[in-house]
Amino acid sequence: MTTIGTGDARVDATSLGLVGRRGDAIVDSAPVASGPSWAQRYRVLLIITDVAVVLGAVGLGLFVSLPAPRTAAVPPAASAAAAIGLVAVWLAMLAVLHSRDIRALGIGATEYKRVVNATLLAFGAAAILCAIAIVPAVRSFLLVSLPVGTVALVAGRWLWRKWLGARATEGHFLSRAIVVGGADDVRYVIEQIAETGGPLFSVEGVALDPEPDGSTRGTMMVGGRLIPVIGDLDDAAVAAARIGADAVIVAGQPARGGAYIRSLAWSLEPCGAELVLSSRLADVAGPRIHLRPVQGLPLIHVETPRFEGGKHVLKRTFDIVASGLGLIAISGLLAVIAIAVRLDGPGPVLFRQRRIGRNGETFEMLKFRSMVPDAEERLAELTAHDEGNGVLFKIKDDPRITRVGRFLRHHSLDELPQLWNVLRGEMSLVGPRPPLPAEVAAYTSDVHRRLFTKPGLTGLWQVSGRSDLTWEESVRLDLYYVENWSLTGDLMLIWRTLKVVLRPSGAY
Structure with a gap:
């Protein structure tokens, strides 16, 4: 049952x-097939994929053969035995943790969590082996096979999910x-x-x-x-x-x-x-x-939601590392966008706006300027044309938006400077939408729960329609995130955000 x-x-x-x-x-x-039948066939496909990925990742670790510390020579047979043992333990962990359980396939983050947990347990055993017996290949497994295998296994499950979803749309499986x-x-x-x-x-x-x-x-x-x-x-x-x-x-x-x-x-x-x-x-x-x-x-x-503790420390650590590396990686793109904004017309490159963060603390959110300099002064004359959700002012063809700004908004590129807000600790990579002070002043008691976590550069609201959402839908998504977030879910939302940037929906 x-x-x-x-x-x-x-x-x-x-x-x-x-x-x-x-x-x-x-x-x-x-x-096309009954539940038990199609599930069995689907699991066979997953098993074949998992075996291929595990063998490939471990084989790559053996092939790379990172230099070993200066110790007594270890016969090649020991490395081969370690490889065979790792393959067996890895595949066994994938089975023991029910990573191919039909109840976890195709929906939610549970399947991905089980795959990652099984991989970490298998390589935990390999690390212990490395500490006990100096086997050169084990170091290669930890530094090469672990990251490559984890990414490949998760990617494999994601591709099979896409295939399963397409078959379900056609009425199969x-x-x-x-x-x-x-x-x-x-x-x-x-x-x-x-x-x-x-x-x-x-x-x-x-x-x-x-x-x-x-x-x-x-x-x-x-x-x-x-x-x-x-x-x-x-x-x-x-x-x-x-x-x-x-x-x-x-x-x-x-x-x-x-x-x-x-x-x-x-x-x-x-x-x-x-x-x-x-x-x-x-x-x-x-x-x-x-x-x-x-x-x-x-x-x-x-379970009562927790807003402090180790999980949040891990989230903050991830925010610091990812935002720092992200700023370095896209520094060239940031420079190009800044030049484009400057050449598009008068006004500052960055737009600074007061927003409300965790526990009601205010901060200055950064964005690339996408509107004319006097946009705030012209707001009153456009109020009658509001197409927003009743709380936020939105117009699909807002005349205040510049040519470059329209492109930046369409692809969410105007949000990139908020990586600095993330690095400073005012925002998180994933979280509820950062609200304006006027919004917070109109919150009911329940909606205030949005402020229990840091606002995010992206979140459920951004990958679910953004400006096309009603106020109630936006609130529901934000509250759901606050109550149920997980680091695995954050990674999935970041991945979905990358797809939304390439195929925008509701961004204007």
């Missing part, structure tokens, strides 16, 4: 962008599912599956709690599509066996409670369909949810 939280499905799958939207797949398409429960809960679950595409389910029908008069409807309209109603809750197991369903999703709490869920689980055993429990636990990511069975009572623990 599996438990899923549909409340956070939209952010995990669509904002971080790991599986494409599936459009019609929910009702109209028939999966989907698990047949039946959703059961009250009409409202069933509709909510189906809408989330349709919108995110993450769980890779094809909903073949629904079983509903009977209407007050004891009847059930023949079809249910969801998102403009008709989904057949197979009957009431008692018909779910029979229908699952008849259509060969891979999963039966229980939406919310059925009217008949836990006794029905237990009975349904028993009824599904002969046909092998998996029982999946859905919850409306909104905007809470998987790592914060822990299931703890106590005397047959499954308790769901929701």
Whole structure:
């Protein structure tokens, strides 16, 4: 039996962008293979890729053969044995940590975390070996095979995810599912599956709690599509066996409670369909949810978000290193942009604006100037043309934007000077959107939680539509990030930001 939280499905799958939207797949398409079948085939592809990557990375480490310290000579056989042992341990860790578990494939950051953790554990063993016995090849493994193998494994999983998402869009590689429960809960679950595409389910029908008069409807309209109603809750197991369903999703709490869920689980055993429990636990990511069975009572623990501690020290360290190296790497580009801004018209190269940071502290945010010098004075005459989300002023064709500024905004290049804000500790590479003082003054008590972490150069808001988002959507994304951020998620968002810069959406 599996438990899923549909409340956070939209952010995990669509904002971080790991599986494409599936459009019609929910009702109209028939999966090419059943869940267990396609999952097995997909895992075989992953195993082949993992083996090839591990052998290649370890082989490269042997080939490079970094100079060894001056010690007694070590026979080549020892290096070969170390290579074979590392390959075996590495592949074993990938299996032991369930990096190819179907529940982690295609969505969220869990799959990537397991791959990285398995790699670090394998090379931790190699480091211990290096400390105990001086084997020259082990040094090459640590300095060459570790970074190359980690990047290659993650890249391989990402490419297979893209392939899996494309197949899902075409209606292939989907698990047949039946959703059961009250009409409202069933509709909510189906809408989330349709919108995110993450769980890779094809909903073949629904079983509903009977209407007050004891009847059930023949079809249910969801998102403009008709989904057949197979009957009431008692018909779910029979229908699952008849259509060969891979999963039966229980939406919310059925009217008949836990006794029905237990009975349904028993009824599904002969046909092998998996029982999946859905919850409306909104905007809470998987790592914060822990299931703890106590005397047959499954308790769901929701971990309290932490805004201090080692995780945040690691985040700050990453910010310092990445922003420092980034400023050095793009210094030439920064100089070219600065010259272009200067030649485009009068006014300073940099635009400085007061923003609110963590815990309400103010700081001066830097951007390349993209508007005419008197932009602030001309704001009043454009208020009637506001196309923003009701809180932020936005106009798609703002006449105050310069020619160079329009290009910079379209590709988010005007934000690059904020790497200096990151290096100074006023911002982070990833975080909520840095708000203006006027915005913060209008915050309700809940929205103030956006200030619990440093604002980011990029974040969920930037890779999810930016100015096209409503105020409520922007707030929800920012709060979700504050509550559920992780360093792995940050890396995924940075990667998605690079793609958004090349294919801009909602930037004006």
